[in-house]
Structure formats: structure tokens, C-alpha cells
Amino acid sequence: MSKDRTKIFKALSDLNRLRILKMLQTKPLCVCEITEILQLATSTVSKHLSILKEESFIIEQKEGKWVNYSINPRPSDQRVSSVLNMLDFWIDDDKLIIGDKQKVTGVDRNEICSR
Amino acid sequence: MSKDRTKIFKALSDLNRLRILKMLQTKPLCVCEITEILQLATSTVSKHLSILKEESFIIEQKEGKWVNYSINPRPSDQRVSSVLNMLDFWIDDDKLIIGDKQKVTGVDRNEICSR
């Protein structure tokens, strides 16, 4: 139960974690879908998700063999909800982020996973 | 002119930099005053200030041999102003931050510096 005031900002200090948050704004995703879009090792993506979950930016819901992650709809920490609100209109002009969002809408977990 | 989306959050990802921002909410300070309160090497404080200035959280004004730093009253980046507004009511319950603010009000640069 550390009171590390910087953790919330550290969670946002990585481009791949920001990409994940922006993707989840479009719709909930499982680990393998995010892995496919970011082109990182599964273990790396899982770690990023655990950091975002630790700071309550996202929540997880198990669905069979998949774990779905989504933006936390009701964060208890006001700082978290403020930042999430900001993210709605931040970095929407970024090529990378736009590309990610397009991939998100076209993604099918049954095709992408299990290779 | 890099487009590093994470820089703004990296600037806030250090406790000493958050302490500096919270102190500057009380009043403008020079490097040696901040150094005295944080109990760090001058070069370290100078580096922290340059990072905060780089992201437009703070501005500098030269006054003789001193360099005064203060919260940027009119940030052009909306993310910066949003975060600065948030900081007004964030972490005000922290012992460390409260202690810093008390020291700030009692500090005299003519006594503290030049030793």
C-alpha cells in the first residue's frame, strides 16, 4: 500500500501503454488482439496491461479463455477519471494512434489468435 | 520538435518534480531556494527544472544573479493547463508536500544561498 504519487504518471509514460488506452477507447480488447496490433511479445503486452490495471485506468473481465480489457468506466480516483477524460481529445491527430484505431475496428480475435 | 507523446507524463513521473510544482503553486522560487528545501545537489535541481520548463509547466525569469521559476500562467498546450489545474487539488494531503509548502513561506534567499 505505497503512496507513490508518481505511479499514475509513470503508467502513462510509455507510448505503448498510451496506444493501448487509445485503442480501448474504441472497444474492449483481449491480450492477443492488442499484441497483434502493437507487434510486441505477449508477455510484454500483459505486463503493460497489469500496470494500467494497477492504476485503475482499465479493468479486466474474463470470458472463457480470453481476458477482455476495457477502460475503467467508474474510476474511484478523480485523477484517473480526469486523465481518461483528457485522453478523449488528446493525440487524436497522431498517425500511429489513428492507424491503431483502424486496426481495432477490423480485428477478429478468432483469426488473429492461435497461430 | 519531436512529437513524443509521453514526455509530458515523464516530466510528472518524478516525486521531486511534483514537489517542485507544488512549491511553485505557493510562490515563485529561485534554484537555490528549491535546492535547500529538496536537499539535493544544485545540478540535480537545475536538471529537474529544465525538464519541467521543456514541457511548459513552468517559466523562468532572470532577476540579477538569480533565476526565478514559476508556474506557467498561460500554457499553450491544453494538456499542460489541465494537469496544472488538477495539481491544485491533488496530493494536498501529503505530509511531504505540506512540509515543503511551509518551508517555502518561511524561506529567505539571502540567508539560504551563498554558504
Added chain:
DNA sequence: TTTATATTTCGTCGATTGACGAAATGAAAT
């Protein structure tokens, strides 16, 4: 129960960060 698939945990490694002191810079006082 065995097999397959999705995810997490663990150990390692190179890159980045934050600390320092020493040296360089800039401006005021002598």
C-alpha cells in the same frame, strides 16, 4: 484426462533515469 490456446510470471539484458561532483557559464559586486 490429455491437448490446445490464452495469459501471466520469471529471469535476463540493453537503454533510460536520477543522483552526484567537477567544470563551464553568466551576471553582480569589488
Added chain:
DNA sequence: ATTTCATTTCGTCAATCGACGAAATATAAA
């Protein structure tokens, strides 16, 4: 012009971070 004091820049070092693959875990399918 020289000295003094505040600040910045530079090089170094230990600690942290983000990447990976391998191994462990969990659940679904066979």
C-alpha cells in the same frame, strides 16, 4: 578586470524500465 555567487552543462554510476523467451497457470476442447 577580478572576484564572487547562482546556475547550467558534462561525465559517471547505480537503479529502474521495457523488451524478450521460457516456464508456469488457467480454461476450453477433444
